[in-house]
Amino acid sequence: MRIPLIYRRIGNYLGALFLAACCFFGSFLMFLTSGSELSQIDVYNGKVIEKGITIKNNSVGGKDSFKSEIFYLKISGLNQILATYKPSQDYSFFEKNIKVGDNLKVYFQKSYDTIKPNLNLFQIEKEGIVLLKKEEFQNKERIGGYIALFGGFLLIGIAIYEDKKYWK
Numbered sequence: 001m002r003i004p005l006i007y008r009r010i011g012n013y014l015g016a017l018f019l020a021a022c023c024f025f026g027s028f029l030m031f032l033t034s035g036s037e038l039s040q041i042d043v044y045n046g047k048v049i050e051k052g053i054t055i056k057n058n059s060v061g062g063k064d065s066f067k068s069e070i071f072y073l074k075i076s077g078l079n080q081i082l083a084t085y086k087p088s089q090d091y092s093f094f095e096k097n098i099k100v101g102d103n104l105k106v107y108f109q110k111s112y113d114t115i116k117p118n119l120n121l122f123q124i125e126k127e128g129i130v131l132l133k134k135e136e137f138q139n140k141e142r143i144g145g146y147i148a149l150f151g152g153f154l155l156i157g158i159a160i161y162e163d164k165k166y167w168k
Helices: 005-034 092-097 134-166
Strands: 042-060 064-075 081-084 103-108 121-126 129-132
Touching (some): 005 134, 042 092
Antiparallel strands (some): 042 103, 064 081
């Protein structure tokens, strides 16, 4: 059974609009996170009980994945594993300046998943010295927001371009 052309066109537009809306919503959330102030997010003081670099598997499209290194912290009394990601994957600064037993003040956005590392780590302070600046995290979120926004418009553009062959 063949699906009539008008239904295929409508389905294509609805699918593209749904995916574009998902991109726009993700972009909105990223811009919202990138504009957060430290007074609006969770803060915790505690001793480092474990730290290190671990591998995080990132799934792409459900079947392919790539691995990236992240720096993680476990703080006593906190049921979250906090982590940060650097595109250069050079964590020597954190390895050198954060030791097990150090008292840290961390600013983060709570995650409901307590098993996976929480990458929403805004800022790390040790004895009043900022080791991880919130601007670094917020810039990554802002760039991701722009990419998602561009992706939404790209999806709409592709839908219009693909539908153009049916115009008379």
